[in-house]
Amino acid sequence: MSLIEWKEAYSVGVAEVDLEHRGLIDLINDLHALMGKGATYEKVVDTLGEIYAQISAHFALEEKFMRTSRYAGYSSHKENHEELLDELRDIMDRVEDDGSFEEQRLSAELERWFTVHFSTHDAKLHGFEQKHQSS
Template sequence: MSLLQWKKDYAVGVDAVDHEHREMIELINGLYDNLMKADVEVSVAEFLGEVYAKIVAHFALEERIMRERGYDQFAEHKADHERLLDDIREIMDDYEIRGAFEEEALAERLTSWFGDHFKTMDSRLHKHLG
């Protein structure tokens, strides 16, 4: 079972962006598959660290474009990115402190965040900048 599922309503209507988002979801699912495979040695901490890194890379790309193009809602958009990163760091800290990792909690968090953010912030961004 994949950790995350692409949903039709994730689409922002710009092919390159949808492709980039799909790719991020696939990368996260690939990392999760590795974590679940008994014959591959991946720790939960490594898995979470890599998921975090993939998302950071995507956000960095968007933020660079927004900065370069003088996007009017840069601050709000970046703040929303930060919110998700904070949530993931919280899950990572939790794992370190309690040794517990709830994959459902991570999946739920990412699914609802992607749903909201792609539909609102990212779709506005890409409509504005073309």
């Protein structure tokens, strides 16, 4: 079973953002599945690097959308993106320092990390986008 299941509630109503959210969920689910199949430490480190790169690009896209649509919650949303990137860097540093990874801990961290941001900051973008289109 996948670690994170896509929910309609995650949809923010901006096609490009939704597409990337689905891609990010797939990538995290792939890492979870790989660890379940006994992935090597190197493979896990590489995949975390890929997740970090895709998430950085995704945050940049969302921030661009928020700026162009003059979204009032831009600062706090961007701040949360920065905190998330810091947390992910800390997770990657820990895995590199340890020279190993704890499968369950890593999966739980990534799952919580994503779903909390999706269902709070990103979910608010959805309401905003609808208002924006109807005005």
